Amino acid sequence: MQISRRALLSLVPAATLSAVAPSAVARPRHARAADHAEVLDNAVAVLAGTADSNARPEVAAKLAAIGSTARARLTALDGAGPGELFRGLPLGTSDTNLTTSFQYLYEIALATRVPGGEAPGPGDDTAVQRRVIDGLARLHDDYYGDQSKGYYGNWFNWEIGISSQLTRTLVLLRDELAAYRPDLTATCVASMDAYLRNGKGGDVDLDSRFHTGANLADITTNRILQGAVLGDDARIEKAVADQLTVLATIDPYQLRHDVTDGFYADGSFLQHASVAYTGSYGKGLLTRVVQTIKILEGTGYAEGEDLVGTVRDWVVRGFAPLVFEGWMMEIVKGRGVSRTTTGYTDVAEVVEAVVDLSAYAAEPDATALKGYVKYVRQASRAALDPARFVSPVSVARYADILADPGITAKDLNPAERNVAFNAMDKTVHRRPGYAFALARSSPRISKYEYMNGENLMPWFQGDGAHYLYLSGQDQTQAYGVDYFTTVSPYRLAGVTAPVETRRTVPELYGGLWYDNPERGFTSSSESQNTYVYFPRGAGGLSGGACLGAYGAAGLVQADDVAYAAQQAGTLPDDFVAYRNARATKSWFMLDDEIVVLAAGVCDPAGRAVTTTVDTRVALPSDAIALTGRLRDGTPWSGTGTAPLAWLRYADAGQGTAVGYAFLEGRRPTVALDVVTRSRRAVRLSNPDTMVTKQVFSVSFEQPAGAPPAAMAYALVPNASERQLMSYARGPVSVLVNTARVQAVRHRGLGLVAANAFVHGSHRAGPLSIDGPASVILREGRRGTVSMAVADPTTERDTVSVVIGGRALRAVTADDGVRVDRVRGGTRIRVNTRHAYGRSFTATLAGQHRAEG
Incomplete structure (x- = not known):
């Protein structure tokens, strides 16, 4: 159930937010006293x-x-x-x-x-x-x-x-x-x-940028309990009304109180106005609202509100796609990626909330939630420790779920799934055997989050960084704090970065933030947030389309807003901002592979540029095998720069493998190094623990002053050498790869996917696209065609695509999709106004003879 913020707040009169709630006046004194006692007893039961x-x-x-x-x-x-x-x-x-x-x-x-x-x-x-x-x-x-x-x-x-x-x-x-x-x-x-x-006046202010999302839930939960111990019914009523506002689905076109923090229709969650944060503040919000359900049980304070249904939707749409075999993905953890707590620990908090939620949900939701709890326990490589739950009651409920033979372990995710979290510039692609998570940024979404000495070297985490999770692997050996500790911040998987050395905020300014009160830079000031803690991107395109379980995403890489403001002369002279490299990139997410295209890769300052295809870490004791073939068919192994047709990375210690098929571009460079570094390098408060890892990377290196370059490759999870050899004959072909349009064809899937990045008409195989747009087209059985169209800018009113060839008619189409016959093909016109990047789909078939 989705409750719009506008609809929800319309139920809460303005006077109620600053005075005694009408219901508090109407209820008898003895009923209020009984409710206060119930709240306190419930709270003690939750805690003790x-x-x-x-x-x-x-x-x-x-x-x-x-x-x-x-x-x-x-x-x-x-x-x-x-x-x-x-x-x-x-x-x-x-x-x-x-x-x-x-x-x-x-x-x-x-x-x-x-x-x-x-x-x-x-x-x-x-x-x-x-x-x-x-x-x-x-x-x-x-x-x-x-x-x-x-x-x-x-x-x-x-x-x-x-x-x-x-x-x-x-x-x-x-x-x-x-x-x-x-x-x-x-x-x-x-x-x-x-x-x-x-x-405001010692109470919550819904217009305050500090009183939003998870922070608002924390404050209001405290105030509910304070009201109960004081016997202050007005405080409780006001706190409940304030907390209910966090249940509203954020409508970016009708913001209330200018709040962008919260859950969006596509399952995205933002905190701090622009940070993708499901795995940190999001789980805090989930936990707090479920606790509210528990402490208000049996009272009249939340009657008539479907708290359980709304939170259940958060779990299904917002959390489940981001959990892989019990591990919370890095793309939604902000500065939390630098902490020593693991993705397994993060998911344990989510599991406790789901355990409790299942006790309040109606069927069949209750059974589905319990099945998900059991599934996470079975799929996780880490034993979840219920002793770390907040509530002993939750521990008992968890034991009941695991012991119940009538509960079948079942993921809330389908086995094959592509999820476009366009409201937070993130994409998750799932298949049996792997999950691929992609982090992008834009003028709406931050490139990274640094704060309080955490996540010291985050500069490229929103520039197309990806995380490829493989089934059966202990993810603490693949990602988590040790990945960011030992992998160069300039060589994160998927990133294009200039070859330079940057300094951390403490190194630049001798403190945890840039301190200049006269120019508005203090801790947690809006200037600090905008330019230091979590700067947004300055590029204009980040988004993509989703057709069933297939996805396309695009990104125009640019500077962040801090560098743009510095160049405009609006920041102090001693403020340091770094210039970024340039690239136009696409990710086409299919079954066996993720195809990546990059064009216009260069540096406006003339520096050398590195585009990292992938980076993986392994234990020092793991046996790593690097094998491949050159373009002329000669076998190849080891490290170095070579004209590779494909490369296979195999970690015998973890029992995992990833393949890389090089479709076009310069010679890749393969490296395998042993790196030892302290965890304190990424977070000042981490223990000074030295970590040693084998760090594998494969990259494209461009020398200083080189002209813009293009490259195309496929990431092939769990690949065998035989499978990689097949890429010489297909199944993937690059249709076009420029800074204006990028497109691929997959012969076996009958699929064409394209991203058009600039205005104008662009050809991509059978498609003529009115850009900017993202399009996926797939030939189906009996001559049907299915397609998805999206506006990756989130700013266009209409997008049109022409499919060349025979005339087609609409069999099914989303609202806002119109299909017309035009000279040379069929035009699909989509009303994308206020769609915020979501995909519109249609199924087409050949017209009958009578239709001309």
Whole structure:
């Protein structure tokens, strides 16, 4: 179910967002009090479990983890030195240490509320709870309560991080707080309101760029719980109404409050206005909204809203395509790609949310969600540890799903699938045996995300970088933090980059950001976001078409907005921005191969340019075999530059192989090096752990000053040598490869796919395309033709394509598609206005004789 933001907010009167909700007035006092108690009981059950859940043997490890963590925190509390509440966390200048101190108090408090759990320390639970309350009072009085001294460092800690830990602690200890320090709860909530400085009047402001998406869900969840402990019905009603706005599907043509953060109709998710972020903030939003469903259960606060149906759609359209054998894909993790937590850990959070969602969904959705949980567990190369779930109740539900013989493990993805996430410039192509993930950028979408010393060398991650995941492989050995640690940022798979050396933000400016308050550059300022943290691309085309399980994507590579602004003289003189290389690229995603075309590859500054066909990493102990054939048929192996017809990379250690068929272009260069580097090279807060990998790459090298070049090749997952030999005779042929139009034909599939990048009419095999446009045409049985057309610019009102030859009529066609007979063929005219890059499809057949 998709709820438009416009429709949803029309149900919430403006007055409701700043005053007591009408329903709060209408309900009797006893009903409101019962709802408050239900919210608090539900929240405690989510965090600490119930007597029934905690009696389950499968939950024992989770309870043990809660207890051991609390005991460690009490030891740190006992060992604190001057200026510390916990040993090793000096307070007064570090917002991170203050947030962590509140977290430690919460973790101690949690252990005292776990039914069936062990006492976390000496004495009874009441004594331990009073130590926590004393700690809260000290943190508040000495380091938090005076707002004139606070709000240093990262805004997130003050508005969300501290409030999340503190609010949950107030919920857990509400009874003891009432008996021991009855004033402290209201005092702490008042301070949390005061720190909501990006809000309005101590509350959420839906017009604030800080109160969107996952951040809004975090803030409003905290405020729901605060309202419950205070008995403040108006606060709860307002927080629920605010959180419901995140369920609205973003309509880019009718934005509310100028918000672009959230889920789009094609399953894309954005945070920070322009960052593709399903795998980080997106999973945070999923988790938080599912928790809201759980804490509001049995109350009247969300009656009539299909929260479950909306979130179920997020899972199916937004998350499932991005999870491959239990691994969250790199293309939607922003700066999180540099963290040591793995894609398997990311998916564990999603699985917990799906487990809980399945308990509230109606059939057949509940069974499908449970089947997906079981499928992820079976397909993943990493054993999911339910002890890492937030809730003991979720652990018990997970065990029930795995043990239920009536639940069949089943992916929510079909085996063959192409997903065009055009709203976030990403594409996922799935087949049995592999998944291909592509990252693009545009004036709408950021090239990368750097922030807070994370993802230090991200410059080309949105310039057509790809990730080819192979079935059966432990993806921690293929991607994750060690891939970005050991692979040169200039030689990420799929990237065209100038040969130069760039410096990281800390190296350039001696800090975590560019600091120039007089010109508007402070931490998290709009200028910082636009030009430093997540600059958008300056190219005008990024998108593609999808026809069933086949896809086409195109990208015009250009500079980012920081370089464009620097050249225009609108940035300070000491601001550093880097110029990019140029290329026009297409990816045609088929069954056995992904065909890549590049044209106009050059550098406007005359530098040498590297176009990396692929880069893969392997353990130092893995046996890597590199074999191939030259264009004259001579066998070839090893490394170096050669006129290769094809190359096969085989990793015996992982049992994987990838083939590369070179269709046109200069001689590729093959390299295999051993690289050792610290994980701190990509993230300042990573442990200084040295990583050693074999790094394989195959690339096209252009010398400085070389004229624009073109190249075409196919990536062939799991290829055998015999399969690669067949590319000399087909099945793929390049129809045209220029900076204006690129197209291929696959003889076996009866398919032609093309991208036209500039205005005007362009020929591509049987097609005449009114560009810019993306088109896929496939011959079917009994003379039928199926086709897909898309506007990759997202800005055109109409796109037309002429299929040369016989007259065709429409058998089926999407709304907005018109089919006409013209001289020399059949014209398909598509109304692409406000389609935001989505594909329009039609099935055509030969006209009857009577139709002329």
